[in-house]
Amino acid sequence: MADLLQVQGVTKRFGGLIALEDVSLSVRDGEIYGLIGPNGAGKTTLFNCMTGLYDLTGGEVRLGGVLLNGLKPHRIVEAGFARTFQNIRLFANMTALENVMVGRHVRTRIGLVGAILRTPRARAEEAAIRDRAVALLDHVGLRGKARTLAGHLSYGDQRRLEIARALATEPRLLALDEPVAGMNPTERRQMADLFQRLRADGLTLLLIEHDVKLVMGLCDRVAVLDYGRKIAEGEPARVRADPAVIAAYLGGEAA
Amino acid sequence: MDILTQQLINGLVLGSIYALVALGYTMVYGILELINFAHGEVTMIGAMVALTVIGLLLGMAPELPGLMVVFSGLLVAIPACMALAFAIEKVAYRPLRRAPRLAPLITAIGVSIILQNVAMLVWGRQYVAFPAILPQGQYEVFGAHITDLQLVIVALSLTTMAGLWLLVERTRLGRAMRATAQSKEVAALMGVNVDRVISATFVIGAAIAAIAGVMVSAYYGLAHYHMGFLLGLKAFAAAVLGGIGNIAGAMLGGLLLGIIEALGAGYIGDLTGGFLGSHYQDVFAFFVLILVLVFRPSGLLGERVANRA
Amino acid sequence: MRTALDALRARPRLAFALLAALLVALPFLVGAGLGNSWVRVLDFVLLYILLALGLNIVVGYAGLLDLGFIAFYAIGAYVYALLASPHFGLHLPFWAILPISMALAGLFGVLLGTPTLRLRGDYLAIVTLGFHEIIRIFLNNLNAPYNLTNGPQGINLIDPITIGGHALSRPLELFGVTVPSTYLYYYVFLAFTLLVMAVAIRLQDSRLGRAWAALREDEVAAAAMGINTRNVKLLAFAMGATFAGLAGGLFASFQGFVSPESFSLWESFLVLCMIVLGGMGHIPGVILGAALLTVIPEALRYLGDLQRATLGHVVLDPADLRMLLFGIALVIMMIYRPAGLIPSRQRKRELTARDGVAEQEQASLYDAKA
Numbered sequence: 001m002a003d004l005l006q007v008q009g010v011t012k013r014f015g016g017l018i019a020l021e022d023v024s025l026s027v028r029d030g031e032i033y034g035l036i037g038p039n040g041a042g043k044t045t046l047f048n049c050m051t052g053l054y055d056l057t058g059g060e061v062r063l064g065g066v067l068l069n070g071l072k073p074h075r076i077v078e079a080g081f082a083r084t085f086q087n088i089r090l091f092a093n094m095t096a097l098e099n100v101m102v103g104r105h106v107r108t109r110i111g112l113v114g115a116i117l118r119t120p121r122a123r124a125e126e127a128a129i130r131d132r133a134v135a136l137l138d139h140v141g142l143r144g145k146a147r148t149l150a151g152h153l154s155y156g157d158q159r160r161l162e163i164a165r166a167l168a169t170e171p172r173l174l175a176l177d178e179p180v181a182g183m184n185p186t187e188r189r190q191m192a193d194l195f196q197r198l199r200a201d202g203l204t205l206l207l208i209e210h211d212v213k214l215v216m217g218l219c220d221r222v223a224v225l226d227y228g229r230k231i232a233e234g235e236p237a238r239v240r241a242d243p244a245v246i247a248a249y250l251g252g253e254a255a
Numbered sequence: 256m257d258i259l260t261q262q263l264i265n266g267l268v269l270g271s272i273y274a275l276v277a278l279g280y281t282m283v284y285g286i287l288e289l290i291n292f293a294h295g296e297v298t299m300i301g302a303m304v305a306l307t308v309i310g311l312l313l314g315m316a317p318e319l320p321g322l323m324v325v326f327s328g329l330l331v332a333i334p335a336c337m338a339l340a341f342a343i344e345k346v347a348y349r350p351l352r353r354a355p356r357l358a359p360l361i362t363a364i365g366v367s368i369i370l371q372n373v374a375m376l377v378w379g380r381q382y383v384a385f386p387a388i389l390p391q392g393q394y395e396v397f398g399a400h401i402t403d404l405q406l407v408i409v410a411l412s413l414t415t416m417a418g419l420w421l422l423v424e425r426t427r428l429g430r431a432m433r434a435t436a437q438s439k440e441v442a443a444l445m446g447v448n449v450d451r452v453i454s455a456t457f458v459i460g461a462a463i464a465a466i467a468g469v470m471v472s473a474y475y476g477l478a479h480y481h482m483g484f485l486l487g488l489k490a491f492a493a494a495v496l497g498g499i500g501n502i503a504g505a506m507l508g509g510l511l512l513g514i515i516e517a518l519g520a521g522y523i524g525d526l527t528g529g530f531l532g533s534h535y536q537d538v539f540a541f542f543v544l545i546l547v548l549v550f551r552p553s554g555l556l557g558e559r560v561a562n563r564a
Numbered sequence: 565m566r567t568a569l570d571a572l573r574a575r576p577r578l579a580f581a582l583l584a585a586l587l588v589a590l591p592f593l594v595g596a597g598l599g600n601s602w603v604r605v606l607d608f609v610l611l612y613i614l615l616a617l618g619l620n621i622v623v624g625y626a627g628l629l630d631l632g633f634i635a636f637y638a639i640g641a642y643v644y645a646l647l648a649s650p651h652f653g654l655h656l657p658f659w660a661i662l663p664i665s666m667a668l669a670g671l672f673g674v675l676l677g678t679p680t681l682r683l684r685g686d687y688l689a690i691v692t693l694g695f696h697e698i699i700r701i702f703l704n705n706l707n708a709p710y711n712l713t714n715g716p717q718g719i720n721l722i723d724p725i726t727i728g729g730h731a732l733s734r735p736l737e738l739f740g741v742t743v744p745s746t747y748l749y750y751y752v753f754l755a756f757t758l759l760v761m762a763v764a765i766r767l768q769d770s771r772l773g774r775a776w777a778a779l780r781e782d783e784v785a786a787a788a789m790g791i792n793t794r795n796v797k798l799l800a801f802a803m804g805a806t807f808a809g810l811a812g813g814l815f816a817s818f819q820g821f822v823s824p825e826s827f828s829l830w831e832s833f834l835v836l837c838m839i840v841l842g843g844m845g846h847i848p849g850v851i852l853g854a855a856l857l858t859v860i861p862e863a864l865r866y867l868g869d870l871q872r873a874t875l876g877h878v879v880l881d882p883a884d885l886r887m888l889l890f891g892i893a894l895v896i897m898m899i900y901r902p903a904g905l906i907p908s909r910q911r912k913r914e915l916t917a918r919d920g921v922a923e924q925e926q927a928s929l930y931d932a933k934a
Contacts, residue, residue: 118766
C-alpha cells in the first residue's frame with residue numbers, strides 16, 4: 001500500500017524549547033495509525049504542525065505527495081486532511097446540524113451572489129449540504145440530535161459531533177486527537193466500532209490516544225513519541241515490547 | 256534657520272508627550288489585552304482639571320510665579336486622573352474581564368464617549384486657553400530655536416519615564432505587574448493580588464497621562480474637550496509602533512512618531528510637489544499605524560501579536 | 565391583544581398585508597399625528613436602519629469591530645455629490661450613481677481590509693478608527709491645489725433623486741392629494757431598506773452566513789474546518805462598506821448638501837450603539853435600535869422646550885446630553901444585557917457566556933506560535 005501521509009524530519013521550536021525534533025513517520029493508505037506517548041511528548045504539537053496552526057521550524061509534511069508546509073489551514077483541509085481537537089472545539093452556540101454544515105464549506109461553492117439571489121443552483125447546493133450533514137450525523141450515531149445546540153450535547157456526543165464535522169470536509173486522512181478521552185468502556189467500544197466503520201468506508205485514520213489497550217486493539221501500526229522524538233514505530237505488539245517504550249512510560253500505564 | 260534641525264526638535268518634544276500617553280495604553284494592554292479607548296480622555300481630563308486649578312490660583316493670587324501655578328495644577332490633576340482611572344476600571348472593565356473580547360472593547364468606547372461629553376458639559380464646547388504664565392525664553396541650537404517650555408517638557412518626560420522604569424524593574428509592585436502580564440493565573444497562584452495589580456496599572460497610567468495632558472495643553476496653549484481623542488489615537492499608534500505591551504517600546508514609538516510627524520509635516524509639501532500641505536500632519540500617525548500592522552505587527556520591540564489562522 | 569397576535573400568526577398572508585398597509589400609511593399617520601417634521605425623522609430612521617444593517621453584517625455576523633464605518637458612508641455620499649451637482653457640472657441619474665457609490669465604498673473596504681483583517685479584532689477597531697480620521701482629513705483638505713471636495717464648506721445643490729421625470733425634492737400631486745417631498749423619500753428609502761434587509765436575511769441563512777457565525781465563535785476551529793478566514797472576513801467587511809456606500813448616496817441626495825461635518829466619528833459610534841442596543845446579529849433588534857436612537861434625540865428636543873417654558877431658559881441643552889446618554893447606554897448594556905434588547909438566540913448565548921474558555925485557548929495557541 002502507498003503512503004498517504006509522509007512526515008519527514010519535522011522539527012518545531014518554541015523560542016528555546018524544542019517541542020519536536022526530527023520526527024519522521026508515514027501513514028499508509030487505509031490504515032489506522034496510532035500516535036502514543038506520555039503527556040507533553042509533542043503529539044498535539046505534531047497535529048498542529050501538520051494542520052497549519054503552527055509553522056514548522058524544519059522538515060516537511062506531505063499528503064498524497066502534496067506538500068503541506070506553509071499552506072494555510074483551510075488549504076490543508078482542502079487537500080484532504082481533517083482533524084478534531086483534544087479539548088473539543090465545536091461551535092458551541094450553533095446546532096449540531098449547523099456544525100456539520102459548516103464542515104461542508106470547503107466542498108461547496110455558492111458565494112455572495114448565489115446566496116443573495118438564491119439561484120436554483122444555490123438552493124440545490126444548500127439542500128445537498130443539509131442532506132449530507134443529516135446523513136453524517138446519522139453515521140456517527142447522532143440521529144435525532146440535529147437541532148440540539150452543540151454546547152448542550154453530552155461529552156461523548158460532542159466528540160462524535162466533532163468527528164461528523166471533520167468528515168463533512170471529505171477528508172482522505174482523519175486525524176483524531178484523543179477521541180475517547182473521558183469516555184466509559186461502553187462508549188469507547190462504540191467509538192472503536194465507529195473507527196472501524198470509517199476505515200471500511202475507505203478513510204485513513206491517525207489517532208492520538210492514551211488508552212493503550214484501545215490503540216493496541218485498533219491500530220495497524222503505532223509510533224511512540226517521547227520528549228519530542230520518535231522512539232519507536234511498528235506493529236503494536238512489537239512496539240509494546242520495545243524496551244525504550246517501556247522505559248518512556250516508566251512501567252506505568254499498561255505499556 | 257535650519258528646518259531639519261527645527262523639525263527634529265519639535266518632533267522630539269511632541270514625541271515625548273506621545274510616549275507618555277502611549278505608556279498608559281501599553282501597560283494596560285500588556286496586562287489585560289484591552290485597548291483602553293478611554294485613556295486619551297483621561298489625558299484630556301488631566302489637562303482640564305489642571306487648567307481649572309491654574310485659573311483659580313491666578314484669580315486668587317496673580318503674583319505667584321507661573322511655573323509654581325502650573326505645577327500646582329499638575330499636583331491636583333494627577334490624583335484626579337488616578338481616581339478617575341480607578342473608578343473606570345472598577346465600574347466598566349472589571350465586570351467584563353471574562354466576557355468575550357468584543358464586550359470590553361465596546362464598553363471602553365462607551366466610557367470614552369461619556370468622558371468627552373461630561374467634559375463638554377463641565378468645560379463647554381469652546382477652547383480653554385492656557386494662560387501665558389510660563390517662562391518664554393528661547394535659545395538657538397544648530398540654527399534652530401528651542402524654548403524653555405520645550406526643554407521643560409522633554410526633561411519632565413524623561414524623568415517620568417525613568418521613574419516608571421524604576422517602578423517596574425525595581426519594586427515589588429513592578430515585579431507583580433510583570434508577573435501578571437505574563438500570566439494572571441500563575442501570578443495569582445504565587446500570591447499576587449491580581450485585581451490590585453490591574454487597578455494599580457490603570458492608576459499609574461492615568462498619573463502619567465495627567466502629566467502628558469498638562470504638557471500638551473501648555474505646548475499648544477489650549478485645551479478642548481475633544482483633544483484627548485486624536486492624542487489618544489496617536490499615542491496608541493505610537494504604542495503599536497514600539498510594540499504593544501512593551502514599555503520601552505512605547506517610549507521609543509512615541510519619540511519616533513513625534514519625529515515622523517514633524518518631518519512629514521515639514522516636508523510633505525516638497526515631496527508631493529505642493530499637492531498635500533502641512534495640514535495633513537495628523538494623517539501620518541495612521542499611515543504609520545497601518546504600515547506597522549501590515550509589515551511588522553509585533554512593532555519594533557514587541558512580541559508577535561498577529562494571528563494568521 | 566395576545567389572541568389578536570395569535571390570530572395573525574395563524575394567517576401570515578393577512579399579517580403581511582396589514583404590515584404592508586401600515587408601512588405605506590406610516591408617513592401619513594406620522595405626518596397627521598406629529599407633524600411633517602417627524603416624517604423627516606422617519607426618513608432618517610430608515611437611513612440609519614440601512615446603516616445599522618450594514619454594520620451588523622460586519623460586527624453582528626462576523627464579529628469584527630469596525631469603528632470607521634461612517635467613512636464608507638462618507639465615500640458613498642461624496643461620490644453622489646460629485647457626480648450630481650454643479651461642483652463638476654455633472655448630473656448623472658441616481659440609478660447610475662448609486663452603484664458607483666456602492667462599488668467605490670466596497671473597494672475602499674477591500675483596500676483597508678486586505679492588510680488589516682489578519683490582525684486581532686481590537687487592532688481592526690483602531691485601524692478603522694484611523695481610516696475614518698484619514699478620510700475626514702482628506703475631505704476637509706482636498707480643496708487645494710485641486711478642488712475635489714470643496715473642503716470644509718462641502719458640496720451644495722446636490723441633485724435630488726428623480727424618478728419618472730419627477731424630482732423627489734418637490735411635492736407630487738397624485739389623484740388630487742399633495743404628497744410632500746419627505747413622504748416621497750420615505751417610500752424610496754423604504755424600498756431600499758426592505759431590499760437590504762432581504763439581502764441581510766439571505767446572507768445570514770447561507771453557506772457564507774454559517775462561515776461568519778463559525779468565525780465569530782472560534783476562529784481556529786473555523787480555519788480547521790476549511791474556512792478561508794481572511795477571505796470570509798474580507799467579504800463581510802466589504803459587504804458592510806457597500807451598504808454604507810448606498811446609504812451615503814441616498815443621504816447626499818436627500819440632504820442636497822454634504823460636508824465633512826456630517827461624517828464625524830460620533831456617527832460611527834451612534835450606529836454601533838444602535839446595533840449593540842438592539843441586539844447584535846439580529847435584524848429585528850438592529851431595526852429597533854436604529855429606530856430608538858434616531859427618535860430619542862428628536863424627542864429629547866422637547867426637553868429643551870420644556871426647560872424654556874418652565875425655567876425661562878435652557879439649563880441643560882438636550883443635544884449635549886444625547887451622546888452622553890448613548891455612552892452610558894453602551895456601558896450598561898455591555899455589563900447587564902450584552903446581547904441587546906431583542907437578542908438573537910445564538911448571540912445571546914455567546915455574549916452571556918462568561919467563561920471565555922475558547923477565547924483563552926485561542927489566545928494561548930497564538931502565544932505558542934511566537
